[in-house]
Structures are given as structure tokens and as C-alpha cells.
Amino acid sequence: MSDNQDPCLFCQIVAGDLPAEIVGQTERSVAFKDIAPQAPMHLLVVPREHFGDIAQLAAADPALLADMIELADNLAGENADGQFRLVFNSGPRAGQSVFHVHGHVIGGAELGWTPA
Numbered sequence: 001m002s003d004n005q006d007p008c009l010f011c012q013i014v015a016g017d018l019p020a021e022i023v024g025q026t027e028r029s030v031a032f033k034d035i036a037p038q039a040p041m042h043l044l045v046v047p048r049e050h051f052g053d054i055a056q057l058a059a060a061d062p063a064l065l066a067d068m069i070e071l072a073d074n075l076a077g078e079n080a081d082g083q084f085r086l087v088f089n090s091g092p093r094a095g096q097s098v099f100h101v102h103g104h105v106i107g108g109a110e111l112g113w114t115p116a
């Protein structure tokens with residue numbers, strides 16, 4: 001996967017070197033508000049450790065992926081009605097622009113379904 005964003009934007013947010021509106025965290029994952037929200041709730045959940053995309057993360061550490069999903073579920077309960085869409089864009093043609101794996105946690109409204 002192409003990954004030439006050095007230093008990595010989300011590693012810097014996790015480290016506290018760049019500001020973000022942190023909304024939740026676990027020992028292994030951090031969640032913050034997307035800077036350009038596409039829904040009333042639009043959060044990003046990321047692992048503290050750097051992986052390029054969801055396939056790399058799942059292959060290396062499935063428990064960490066489960067940790068991110070549990071955090072997303074908890075935050076959807078705190079920030080919306082508990083229902084959410086979890087999107088992992090994987091690759092530039094799928095819309096990935098930051099190459100530190102992140103799940104978009106989207107909700108707080110009736111969501112349409114037109115991915116293409």
C-alpha cells in the first residue's frame with residue numbers, strides 16, 4: 001500500500017504532537033472527530049500503533065481491530081443513538097487519503113447508501 005506520508009499525520013495526533021478533538025480512547029486505540037464531518041457524528045478510530053490499512057492490521061493483530069470496533073460501538077452510544085456505520089477505506093481508489101488505518105464511525109442521522 002502506498003505510504004509516503006512521513007511523519008504520519010495520525011501518529012502525530014496519537015502522540016499529541018498535532019491537535020485533535022479526542023472523544024475516547026483505550027490502552028491501544030484513540031478516537032477523535034473528523035476535521036471535515038460528513039454526518040452529525042463522524043469520528044475516526046485509530047490504533048496507537050501504525051498500520052497502513054485494515055488488511056495489514058487484521059493480519060498482524062486481530063485483537064487490536066476488535067479493540068477499535070468496541071471503542072467505536074461505545075462512542076456511537078455516547079455520541080448518537082448507538083447505531084453506526086464503520087468504514088475503512090483501503091487504497092487510494094477506495095478513497096483512502098491517510099495511510100494510518102482508521103475507521104470512520106458515522107451516524108446520528110438516517111444514512112443513505114450510495115458508495116459509488
Ligand code: 5GP
Pocket residue numbers: 009020021032033034035036037044088089095096097098099
Ligand atoms: P480517508 O480519506 O483516508 O478514508 O479518511 C481520512 C479522513 O481524515 C478524512 O475524512 C479527513 O477529513 C480526515 N482528516 C484529514 N486530516 C485531518 C486532521 O488533521 N485532523 C482530523 N481530525 N481529521 C483529518
Ligand code: ZN
Pocket residue numbers: 008009010011012049050051099100
Ligand atoms: Zn501512523
